Amino acid sequence: MSKFHVSTTVNGDSVEYLCDPRETLLDCLRDKLNLTGAKEGCGTGDCGACSVSVDGRLVCSCLMLGVETDGKQIETVEGIADGDVLHPLQQKFIEHAALQCGICTPGILVAAKSLLEKNPNPTEEETRYWLAGNLCRCTGYDKIIRAVMETAEELREAS
């Protein structure tokens, strides 16, 4: 089967790849661009470990085809930090031990960043429902929710 040529932007960099029409955006990020930060936990859009943002919209990259991303702006966990300065969410996750094994962390950070961009002052309930599409099996979510809400508070105070 012939492959398709895709030109897109990932974390601000222009990239091109050839992909089979059956390959997902996640496959393309991981296998063609060597951006292995997004993880495949389920392949069915249930776990959120592959969360990325496409043109500002939070998506499960396992549910989007690679060929669909031509001309789009993609942001992955690798692009969250500003150079060597971590995003406040990243810093807070480390300080609060909001991760144990860390496999869900890239997806949760991408999803949480998307939440704070849309809602800088989320309630606990709003935070829990926004992150309900991101499974974590280690933490019981307690420290994750606290880290996200505290980051939101600090960002509000700083702005």
Place this chain on the structure above:
Amino acid sequence: MALDDRKSEFTFVGTRPNRPDGLDKVTGRAKFGADMSAPGMLHGAILRSPHAHARIVKIDTSKAEAHKDVKAVVTRADFADVPFKPGLEGEFWNVLENVMAGEKALYDGHAVAAIAATSALAARDALKLIKVKYEVLPHVTDVDKAMASDAPVIREGAADYSVPEGMHPNVVRYHESGHGDVEAGFAEADLIIEDSFVTEATHQGYIEPHACLGMLGNDGKGELWCTTQGHWIAQKTCAALLGIETSQLRVTASEIGGGFGGKTTVFIEPVALALSRKANRPVKVVMTRSEVFRATGPTSSASMDIKIGMKKDGTISAAQGVFRLQGGAFPGAPGDMTAMCAFAPYNLTNVKQVGYDVMANRPKQAAYRAPGAPMGAFAVESVIDELCKKLELDPVDVRLKNAAYEGTKASYGPRYERIGLVETLEAAKAHPHYSAPLKPGQGRGISCGFWFNHGGETSVSLSLSEDGSAQLMVGTPDIGGSRASMALMAAEVLGIPYENIRVTIADTATLGYNDVSHGSRVTYASGLATIKAAKHAVEKLCERAAASWGIPTDAVKWENGCAVPSGPNAGDFDPRPLADITAHMGSTGGPISGHFEATPEGAGVSFGTHIVDAEVDPETGKTAITRYTVIQDAGKAIHPTYVEGQYQGGAAQGIGWALNEEYIYGEDGRLQNSIFLDYRIPVASDLPMIDTVIVEVPNPGHPFGVRGVGETGIVPPLAAIANAVSHAAGVRMRQLPMSPPRILAALKDNG
């Protein structure tokens, strides 16, 4: 270890620094199992049985082998070739049989063949070219039915010596223990309750599917990268299954995306190596989520009968339990563990427990956090709760009255050393949660839980650098922040900053054997090993300082990171900091390292008490957990934040097990819910904040008092939640999970 050797005042231990691998984990840089690749790499895929039980009549791989993208096809025949280790036995044979089916497919999802091809898509496509002829056999997936006289036999001759005569061949191990005279004890009781309970199988549910990258040459030398809780067991097992020497296979553990006991054995690793040997190229194999559910270790399912007698004052006069655990198509269900743990929190005069290990047509069970203990606790603690209710006694007071303490003869035999159960119960009673008012429709439950904890074979190596920093190599994969704990313990002994210690999970070629990261053993055993290795290095540092001062080594002590002259020489020389000694180590005797290789055996048993509030919606049968408090003895919390994390994670998994998670098999013996949409683990919006109380009753078997904390946290939740739900719903729940349909049915039966 002598008690007077135990430290009780700390500089670094008990603080909460950032984990050493934090940056890697929040930036996507950390390399997990599926994140590795190699030049010339092929992709593997595995063909799995669609039948629960079937004889494999013929496998025709010719079309697949002829395909241009396919570079290797393997079946069981490719594992039988074991030139210098002919005839696998025991657990190695069981693992091989599970990794690749032999004469029969034993469960839905059992591997029967595998392919390596030039891309993942090509490998998946080529699986369709393999033709397997099956003769479908009768199957059984339920534990009680698997023990019945008319049940299909999974495998003749699988039972060991422990099984009494007359049992069905599917019963493969039997356990009986206890002490006293239960009949006499029941005769003394004012109230006896006898009841039966059922729990369904659940999956560990780690978010990272099994993944590996293997390379094996026809010279018998290989490399394996895999996500595992123990790379030495992976090394040993893969070598045995492939017929190569253990030392010729170097295994590197990737970062591990959760395990909980489910990554303590091998599944795809020997397959990747066999494919690689045939194709002479590296082969990567990554499981899909559905493969994880169908073919890797879930827990056992269980059927249990409990009988407990209680006096009016709350004293338990006798207790007995029968625990039947279904562990899939292989021996190994922890019927013995369930039996031994079930009554372990209590100081009982008369107790008897029986456990059965039963085979059925399901995937081979694997450990899941305190394997076997949660089910037994659910049954026993439910009956105790019912006794308290009927006798109008406070459930914490009754547990305090019967609680085990130092010197108690445990239900499973030995006498306890210093333990912290009473302290957790007292903390529960004093906690504001226990006396907080409940709203209508809510119920409160409590439960105690016990787990043995484990030591295990352990090797650690610590080397000092010229600049005074330290490299620490441990062999237990870091699943939840253990590198931070190791660095804290090393810093405590060396007296150098936490940040100056780099902790690495060494590969199998770099360090001696290490048992798996299981049994809550990492902070205990690798921690003890780290302390000893650091002390070993400190001895050498003191020797160098003594030599430079011209005084005996025993006249030097180590204080705050410095060699200090002591005794008659005190004050004669300026203290020499660690970095001052290491700066000159090349010219004063050479490199300075410390080592530890042994099997620590003082793990120290662990207890916890949980309090939970549940609210049941009588219209939908849905349960909400409205408040949760975990109280557990950690001995000594090295990094309290990660201890809290273990408590919270165990509780969350317990909530899933109690309320929603279960393996659902159809009449055809096929698993019906093999994706996360249908096997729903708790999500953020399902849970409340989970409060924690860290009780610290030092373990006499560890220099800093550590008890493992990883597993005990999943033991009380099933029972605590069942008790809360039973109070909220006004009807005793005897089957898990307490899913909305089951609760509605129970409410209906209750009128």
